Structure formats: structure tokens, C-alpha cells
Amino acid sequence: MHTVKLSKQFSFEAAHRLPKAPEGHKCRNLHGHSFRFDVEVMGPVDPETAWFMDYKDISSVAKPIADELDHTYLNEIPGLEDGTSEILARWIWKRLEKNIEGLHRITVYETVNSRCDYYGEEL
Numbered sequence: 702m703h704t705v706k707l708s709k710q711f712s713f714e715a716a717h718r719l720p721k722a723p724e725g726h727k728c729r730n731l732h733g734h735s736f737r738f739d740v741e742v743m744g745p746v747d748p749e750t751a752w753f754m755d756y757k758d759i760s761s762v763a764k765p766i767a768d769e770l771d772h773t774y775l776n777e778i779p780g781l782e783d784g785t786s787e788i789l790a791r792w793i794w795k796r797l798e799k800n801i802e803g804l805h806r807i808t809v810y811e812t813v814n815s816r817c818d819y820y821g822e823e824l
């Protein structure tokens with residue numbers, strides 16, 4: 702038996718602004734992103750099924766979250782008033798952690814080349 706990490710990606714379109722960005726920063730302006738996020742789980746391969754988890758089981762809990770965020774103004778959603786990638790990654794983690802086994806990482810892509818990884822760690 703060996704341990705694997707499985708990852709599945711979801712996407713949504715949303716608008717936001719970052720009120721805590723410095724005065725004059727362009728992210729204070731209302732703008733939108735084609736957000737993507739990866740849900741990564743980690744665990745052992747079950748010899749009976751030859752997988753750790755059915756990818757469908759990731760989708761069944763994470764797709765509703767992507768649908769809930771799609772075509773919204775994130776600042777109006779409780780907990781996302783300051784919706785940076787950092788805040789969004791933790792928000793998604795909190796929504797998922799009780800409903801999925803072996804949650805390991807949430808990665809939020811705000812743009813094609815900007816991403817934030819969150820591992821559920823709190824200081």
C-alpha cells in the first residue's frame with residue numbers, strides 16, 4: 702500500500718475588490734477574475750479498489766462551492782469581504798474540511814501565473 706495525493710480543479714468567474722490594499726493600488730478597484738482552485742487530498746491506496754478516493758467524491762463536495770461563487774461579487778459573501786487568494790483559500794478549506802477525507806491542500810489561482818497554497822495551518 703502506498704500513499705498518493707489526488708487533485709481536482711474547479712473554476713468560477715467572480716468580481717471583487719480588495720479594500721485593504723494600499724491607497725492607489727489597482728486591486729482596490731472593482732475587477733474580475735477567472736478563478737480556479739485545486740482541491741488536493743492525500744491518503745493510502747486501498748488494495749480493494751486500487752484508488753484512495755473516487756475523483757467524483759471530490760467533485761461532489763467542491764463543485765457546489767464553485768457554483769456558489771460563480772458570477773458573484775465576492776465582497777458581498779460573508780467571510781470574503783477582503784477576498785484575497787489567501788482568504789479565499791482558507792474559506793474554501795473551511796467549507797470542505799468536514800466533508801472530505803484527507804484534505805491536504807487548497808490552491809487558489811487568481812490568474813494564470815499567480816496562485817496561493819493553503820494547508821490548513823494556523824499560526
Ligand SMILES: [Zn+2]
Pocket residue numbers: 717728732733734811
Ligand atoms: Zn483581484
